[in-house]
Amino acid sequence: MISIVFPVYNEEGNVEKLHSIIKRTMDDFGESYEIIAVDDGSKDKTLEVMKKLSPLRTIVFARNYGQTSALDAGLKAAKGEIVITLDADLQNDPKDIPRLINKLREGYDVVSGWRRDRHDNFGRKILSRLANWLTRKVTGLFLHDYACALKAYRKTALIDLNLYGEMHVFLPAILYMRGAKIAEMQVSHHARTVGFSKHNFLKAVKDISDLFVIKFIFSVKRPLIVFVLAGFILFFLSLISIAISISLTFLAMGFVAEMLMRVYYESKDSRPYIIREILEN
Numbered sequence: 001m002i003s004i005v006f007p008v009y010n011e012e013g014n015v016e017k018l019h020s021i022i023k024r025t026m027d028d029f030g031e032s033y034e035i036i037a038v039d040d041g042s043k044d045k046t047l048e049v050m051k052k053l054s055p056l057r058t059i060v061f062a063r064n065y066g067q068t069s070a071l072d073a074g075l076k077a078a079k080g081e082i083v084i085t086l087d088a089d090l091q092n093d094p095k096d097i098p099r100l101i102n103k104l105r106e107g108y109d110v111v112s113g114w115r116r117d118r119h120d121n122f123g124r125k126i127l128s129r130l131a132n133w134l135t136r137k138v139t140g141l142f143l144h145d146y147a148c149a150l151k152a153y154r155k156t157a158l159i160d161l162n163l164y165g166e167m168h169v170f171l172p173a174i175l176y177m178r179g180a181k182i183a184e185m186q187v188s189h190h191a192r193t194v195g196f197s198k199h200n201f202l203k204a205v206k207d208i209s210d211l212f213v214i215k216f217i218f219s220v221k222r223p224l225i226v227f228v229l230a231g232f233i234l235f236f237l238s239l240i241s242i243a244i245s246i247s248l249t250f251l252a253m254g255f256v257a258e259m260l261m262r263v264y265y266e267s268k269d270s271r272p273y274i275i276r277e278i279l280e281n
Contacts, residue, residue, distance in 0.1 A: 001031075001032045001033060001034060001079055001080035001081065001082075002026065002029075002031055002032070002033040002034075002080045002082050002083075002084065002097075002101065003033070003034050003036060003078035003079060003080035003082070003083045003084065003155075004022055004026070004033060004034070004035045004036065004083075004084045004086070004094075004097065005036045005037075005038070005071070005074035005075060005077075005078055005083060005084065005085050005086075006018070006036075006037055006038070006074070006085065006086050006087065006088045006149075007037075007038045007040055007067050007070030007071050007074065007087075007088065008037050008038065008039050008040060008042060008046055008050070008070075008088045009039075009040040009041065009042055009046075009064065009067070009070075009088075010042050010043060010044045010046060011042070011046050011088040011089060011194075012042075012044045012045040012046045012048075012049050013194035014088055014089055014090045014194050015037070015046055015049055015050055015053075015088055016049050016052075016053065017090060018088055018090055018094065019035065019037075019050075019053045019056060021093075021094045021095065022035055022094045022097070023035070023055070025094050025095050025097055025098065026097070029097070029098045029101075033080070034055065034057060034078070034079060034080060035055055035056050035057070036056075036057045036058075036059065036074050036077055036078060037050055037056060037057070037058045037059070037074075037088070038058075038059045038061065038070040038071070038073050038074045039058060039059065039060045039061060039070075040061050040064050040065060040066065040067065040069070040070040041061050041062070041063040041064030041065065047060065057077070059073050059074065059077060061073075066166075067166075067168055068163045068164060068165060068166055068167050068168040069163070069164070071085060071163060071168045072162065072163040072164070072168075075153075075158055075161075075163075078155065080155060081154065081155050081156075082101060082104060082152060082153070082154060082155065083152070083153045083154075083155055083158065084097050084100060084101070084150075084151070084152050084153075085149060085150070085151050085153070086149050086150045086151075087149040087150075089192050089194075090190060090192070090193070090194070091189055091190050091191070091192055092113070092148075092149055092150040092187070092188075092189070092190075093150075093187065093188035093189070093190065095188070096113065096150060096187040096188055097150075097152075099185065099187075100113070100150070100151070100152035100185065100187075101152060103152070103183055103185055104152045104153075104154065104183075106183075107181065108154075108181050108182065108183040109153070109154045109156075109157040109175060109180035109181045109182065110151065110152070110153050110154075110157060110171075110172050110175055110176075110180055110181070110182045110183070111151065111152040111182075111183045111184070111185060112143055112145070112146075112148060112151050112172045112182065112183070112184045112185075113145065113148040113149075113150035113151060113184075113185065113186075113187035114143070114144045114145040114148060114184050114185060114186050114187065115145050115148050115186075115187060115189035116144070116145075116186050117188075117189060118189050128145075128147060131146070131147065132144065132145060132146055132147075134211070135170065135173065135211060138211055139170070139173035139176065139177065139211075140176075141172065141173045141176040141177075141182060143172060143173075143182070143184050144184060145184075146169055146170065146172070146173070147169050148187065148189075150187050151171070151172065153171075153175075157175050157178075157180045158175075161174070161175075170211060
């Protein structure tokens, strides 16, 4: 079975069309499937629309907990041996799902989408490039597009995995650090036509914070050694900093004193010495 999972938050104008495209695509693909939506506390008519759709299993949150929590709930509810995730805003194209599945069956644990031709504003593209570069450096996994929501997973790779914060963005990197085999393939990307983006600068800051938490959790085996070593390094750096500060202070004082002496003697037309006598032969 194939499980298709998407978190939803205030997408009343998109969710019916998304469901229709997923259903048509999976019917044509010819394998058994389920569609799971996680309503993350939507305040519009999203839930009312989804109640009319079939087949669809809807998990309804009591309030807005965030995309990572919604995705975690959806992944845990999935019954299929392959799980597909995507956004509900119709920027991901469900027609790419069969290609992801076929690629996964070549022997991979994760296939991550790459929105090479992105239809986002310039600022978001730049921010995404910086975030992808930093993530590659920190995790060691080279992906062009970490934040693409369209991904395929083997359910076995997700066992005993709990997501929180903004960890869903780095799920391939987490699985990579657990030994998973990762692939990336180009997927379609469309401009948003209905609703508003939930991405902002504050979310980007949270993403970066979670990136370093993930690196620490999955890469550091002896935290005591790390913190003790960091403590010693910072201690010696502080000593060096203090010594440099004192030296610079004395140099500054010497310079100021020299200038004051010059001003004093120049203003009084005097010299810093006394002549006892002058001898001429």
